[in-house]
Amino acid sequence: MAGAAVSSCGGGSSSTDPQRNAKARTFTLTIARNAIVGGKNDAEASWITKTVIPGFVAAEKAKGLRVKVVYHGYGVDDDAYKTKTALDLKSKAGADIVSLDGIWVGEFAQARYIKPLADVVGARADSWDGWSQISPSVQQLGSFQGKRYGIPPSTDGRVLFYNKKLFARAGLPVNWQPRSWDEILAAGRALKKLPGVTPLQFDAGTAMGEATTMQGVLPLLAGAGAQIYSGGKWTGGGAAMKQVLGFYQHLYGPEGLGDRKLQQEAKGRDKSFEEFANNRIGVLLEGVYLWRAVLNPKDGIARMPDRDQAVGYALIPAVAPGKGVQGRSFVSMSGGSVATVNPHTKYPQQAFDLLAYLNRPDVVKARIAGNPEVTSRNDVNAEALKNDPFLSFVAQKVLPVTLFRPGLAAYTQVSTALQEATAGIVAGHSPDDAAGQYNGKLEGIVGGAGNVNAG
Template identity: 40%
Template sequence: MRRLWVAVLVGTVLGWSATAIGEAISLTVTARAVRGGVNSALVQWLEDLVFPAFVQWMKAQGKDVQVEFIQFGGSDEALKQQYALDLKVGKGADIIGFDGFWIPEFDAAGLVKPLDEVVGPQVWEWEGWAYIPQGMREILGYKGKVYGLALGTDVRVIFYRRDIFEKAGIIPAGSGLRWQPRSWEELLNTARYIKKVLPDVIPLQINAGTEMGEATTMQGWFMVLLGTGIHMYDFESGKWYGEHPGILEALNFYKTVYIDEGLGDARLQLIPGARARTFELFRDGKIAMLVEGDWFWRSVLAPGSEWAIPNRNEVVDWAMMPAKEPGAGYRSQNFVTISGGTGFILNPNTSHPSEAWALLSFAFSREMQLEFQKIQPRIRSRTDVPVVGDPVMSEMAKALLPYTTVRPMLPGYPQISYQAQLVTERVVSGLMTPEEAMAAYAEALVELVGPENVIRKK
């Protein structure tokens, strides 16, 4: 590892200084990753780059530290069960690869603790916090506390076909100008115009229905609902929104797109294999605008995929999803998005909390994260880490990480997410009016979490 890194990192990256001790320290890290198998890039990065550099850095501080990665190739559920068994008896690796969805359950059982309770208040002295927005902290957070660091994340945007926009005259051909709606009305007006001048093109698809699964919740429901100013969950009161003007506005948006004006194809959201069919139609230039995650760009449309577009960079562009009106979005934002992701937490049973935090924060330094980008480029939790080799992804990260939020990290979320998918399906299929669908949604929430945990109209 280059000595330059050691010189740069000493005393600056970690925000603490180690003191020499007379015995060797052994640290372990585990995650669902196997060299040559699942998440192989993670093992490569840690074992070949992070660990050697960290050991060298600690040696310069007078500490003899050895680090080992414990590979796990089983399922996520098997790993979760192993963690529960280990933590209950005070064992397990010092640093643990963790899914944010597990934190509420493990916290309720007293098995995990926030970073500052494991390490102490000095954890907040790390320079990296200045580059990790609140939304990124929430990926491995719960009830306002931060339990770990998110390794990678994603964002959601409106992907659009530049060639269709140019053909319709929305963007002058060859101008390099970009389209960016500032409100729902501007977005809908664009869709209306495309329908008028290019009747063979589906203007706008935004995910709805149970066939799409969680893609409906994340790429559809959240992207509309956040634009009304609310989340699915009110973090202040600790209650789920069951009936609210924002929910009705969101459902009416779906009704406008799929029922009233036919700006999207409702059947396409409900048929078996709906998502794959949507990808196919976008690839073939039959869909003008599609709300999707950045995975759509870096995987679905990328070379080698069955939906790849050879001249992707010339004919595909993206725009931020606007709030209903400027300033009307969640947290009074002009634009909205939502992220998911996994990362690492500290084992509260570690015998070396300071050194474990030193290793974790070292791995999440800008220098080490940039090295990971060379192996597996994607959006990272730090805003100062671009996506190497992909300026489009880098631009998305820079523009959208400050706007992002996360799903409620609560045990009841999966069932409520399904109800969100169902409420959109009832509207886009014409089975219920938005008012009827909202009432049914609220009743389902009451059954799932109890009336005391649901916000309803007075």
């Protein structure tokens, strides 16, 4: 996630006309993304230039319209892309269709750099037929304060990966679905009897960076019944956070169900991938990335030839059934990008046509051809992922219970404070002490106790 902050005093016109230039017969539209042919995110850039643009131009020509679409591709660090995009939008410039990391949506909305789609293009933004194919949970990725700001093209999810071979050796079921944290810990204790095996790996500490937050604290916090930001307040070091840190203590405290040293190494996460692939970690909380890019038998960075047979996956349970956020028994966290219409476009109706085209089922299927991924569309997932049991599991079981990070400027600092709290547990501090230190840091970050929910 990029860390550059957006000023809350940003510009943006106070009102716009969604119908301006709606009857134009000749026009030019632009698309901007941090993807460049032959470089960063090459597949996405190639899809836009070779499939989207010629397809949209042809479709518009069939309606008697003369359209030109220009692609502005970048291949830079996410921070640099975020800064450029913010400056463009602040100065009422930039592309007609802009891609943002979902974590930036709230920040950009508060700065008034982007506006709700319904404000930019009118009622048709909410009547788009594609919304019926995007789960309400996934729509959160492009929403802020109950309003849609853009369309998420795809997403991911976090699950518990486990090694079936180690489970069999430990006398555990190879078709495993824990229903509480106690059941996870029980599996860890059984796995601890196997020599040379780390039972449980939940990212902790600051060396893991954002992975600690997304692959550890936030899903556990949701399982304890809280979200890091809800109702205008940030969750402090109360009961829910202490439950999370108490779980970490089982792993990295005296019971030793996890590897403390791994959490402190600069490349600890990469090492955890290698150890899991080499049958030395029993359970690893990770995202879709682990399956698709790390363990992939063909070209993974830690290839696991027998991945499909040896690796199981399960939903992340709440601390106990029905005790998760919103009464859920299972939880997850997801991320992804969002495409939105620049509020300063000269052609809001035409720009929305292009945005809708980008998310049309056949166009989305063309994007993931040969490299399946979990898209935001249920209809595409049902067809494109039918022969991929894992991605189907994520699409059907994980997305309905997933949550997203708050897209607010303070989040980056809050995330660091969460990482430091888990680092305290790894260093031997008690959950109460780590929670208290976190709460003090949080109040300093978000402007005092009045912005913190004691939890």
